[in-house]
Amino acid sequence: MGLKVELKPGERLILGECLVTNGDQRTRLLIEGQAAILREKEIMTPELADTPAKRIYLALQIMYTSRDPRAHHDTYFTLTRELVEAVPSAWPYIDAIGNHIITGSMYKALKSAKALIAYEKELLDHASRSQDLRRGREAHRQSA
Amino acid sequence: MSDIVLSAGVRSNLLQLQQTSDLITQTQNRLATGKRVNSALDNPINYFTAQNLSGRANDLNSLLDSMSTAINTIQAANNGITAITKLVQSAQSIVTQAQQTTDPTIRATLSSQFDSIRGQIDQLAQDSGINGINLLNGDTLTVTMNETATSTVAVAGVTDLSNSALAINGATNNWAGAVDITAASTQLTAALTTLRSQSQALSSNLQTVQVRQDFTKAMINTLQTGADNLTLADSNEEGANLLALQTRQQLSTTALSLAAQADQNVLRLFQ
Numbered sequence: 253m254g255l256k257v258e259l260k261p262g263e264r265l266i267l268g269e270c271l272v273t274n275g276d277q278r279t280r281l282l283i284e285g286q287a288a289i290l291r292e293k294e295i296m297t298p299e300l301a302d303t304p305a306k307r308i309y310l311a312l313q314i315m316y317t318s319r320d321p322r323a324h325h326d327t328y329f330t331l332t333r334e335l336v337e338a339v340p341s342a343w344p345y346i347d348a349i350g351n352h353i354i355t356g357s358m359y360k361a362l363k364s365a366k367a368l369i370a371y372e373k374e375l376l377d378h379a380s381r382s383q384d385l386r387r388g389r390e391a392h393r394q395s396a
Numbered sequence: 397m398s399d400i401v402l403s404a405g406v407r408s409n410l411l412q413l414q415q416t417s418d419l420i421t422q423t424q425n426r427l428a429t430g431k432r433v434n435s436a437l438d439n440p441i442n443y444f445t446a447q448n449l450s451g452r453a454n455d456l457n458s459l460l461d462s463m464s465t466a467i468n469t470i471q472a473a474n475n476g477i478t479a480i481t482k483l484v485q486s487a488q489s490i491v492t493q494a495q496q497t498t499d500p501t502i503r504a505t506l507s508s509q510f511d512s513i514r515g516q517i518d519q520l521a522q523d524s525g526i527n528g529i530n531l532l533n534g535d536t537l538t539v540t541m542n543e544t545a546t547s548t549v550a551v552a553g554v555t556d557l558s559n560s561a562l563a564i565n566g567a568t569n570n571w572a573g574a575v576d577i578t579a580a581s582t583q584l585t586a587a588l589t590t591l592r593s594q595s596q597a598l599s600s601n602l603q604t605v606q607v608r609q610d611f612t613k614a615m616i617n618t619l620q621t622g623a624d625n626l627t628l629a630d631s632n633e634e635g636a637n638l639l640a641l642q643t644r645q646q647l648s649t650t651a652l653s654l655a656a657q658a659d660q661n662v663l664r665l666f667q
Contacts, residue, residue, distance in 0.1 A: 268576055297663065347619060354608055378631060
């Protein structure tokens with residue numbers, strides 16, 4: 253059973269080690285076999301990866317699309333270790349990602365990494381909100 | 397009215413479910429209020445979560461042992477194939493010698509040498525197992541990759557690498573006629589091809605298991621690091637840590653090497 257992918261005009265897709273760009277009409281593809289498949293909207297670039305969890309996603313993506321994933325394990329583990337040390341409650345997410353990698357389903361690992369990014373966003377939003385509050389309070393105190 | 401009786405397994409599942417949903421509510425609560433752990437009840441839950449998680453690290457650890465046994469088994473089979481290949485090659489040189497002479501006595505001697513090599517091939521194929529699993533004798537090796545055993549890699553054994561499977565027949569007619577020798581030569585060439593393809597299949601399996609073994613090792617390491625701190629988790633502190641880490645990583649070499657790795661990858665086409 254293959255994977256069905258529908259592409260919008262001009263939409264791009266990574267298929268194995270190639271970049272596929274759709275022409276000027278909608279296309280429906282049926283892909284069979286073993287190859288890394290990434291839709292355009294799922295792709296993270298080094299420029300976009302500006303938070304620890306997004307970097308983990310990028311590292312996973314490199315592992316997923318590379319011929320020898322082992323070469324990138326070091327980077328991946330440096331990143332996850334740093335994250336787990338800073339945010340121990342991210343442990344279950346990292347665990348889920350790791351489990352998918354061990355069982356060889358890299359695409360599912362990427363999906364779990366997406367959940368990790370969402371969790372990180374919650375924490376970051378929370379942190380910046382409380383910083384704003386603190387700053388606001390200090391400003392208030394100074395003006396008083 | 398009789399109560400519904402829950403089996404022990406169902407009850408423990410139910411308990412786990414309740415704990416999980418408690419944990420979610422609690423996290424949401426903390427994110428909403430931004431308050432530190434404020435009741436004594438919060439701590440035990442985190443404590444048990446941490447325990448549960450380090451338990452998983454232990455489970456993975458025990459899988460590592462079975463993975464290394466698997467690697468040894470595959471390696472043993474691979475060594476067996478290498479040795480058998482050498483035997484087939486020396487059988488080939490005996491055939492070549494026989495082709496160069498017409499003396500029936502020498503041919504008969506060579507044919508008996510050929511037969512003794514055949515015997516050794518059979519023995520080697522039977523002796524290439526570890527732990528009762530011999531991939532060269534039709535056994536299948538199953539390697540479990542995760543602790544729930546939902547993912548396994550099955551290394552299918554070569555059906556049989558003895559002479560009968562390699563289709564190397566015994567010397568016919570004491571190699572009196574040239575036809576008999578040519579038949580042996582053809583069989584040997586075919587056998588070599590079979591051996592080569594089997595060896596390739598084994599090494600690709602070996603690599604799969606090795607990659608996963610390495611990964612599992614590093615994974616356990618990371619998991620243990622985090623589990624110890626989980627009891628101290630607090631969303632305020634974690635948020636602040638995360639911001640600090642974000643800044644630190646921008647200046648670190650990890651971000652640079654990540655960019656470099658992306659650049660060597662198909663991903664560069666996206667930039």
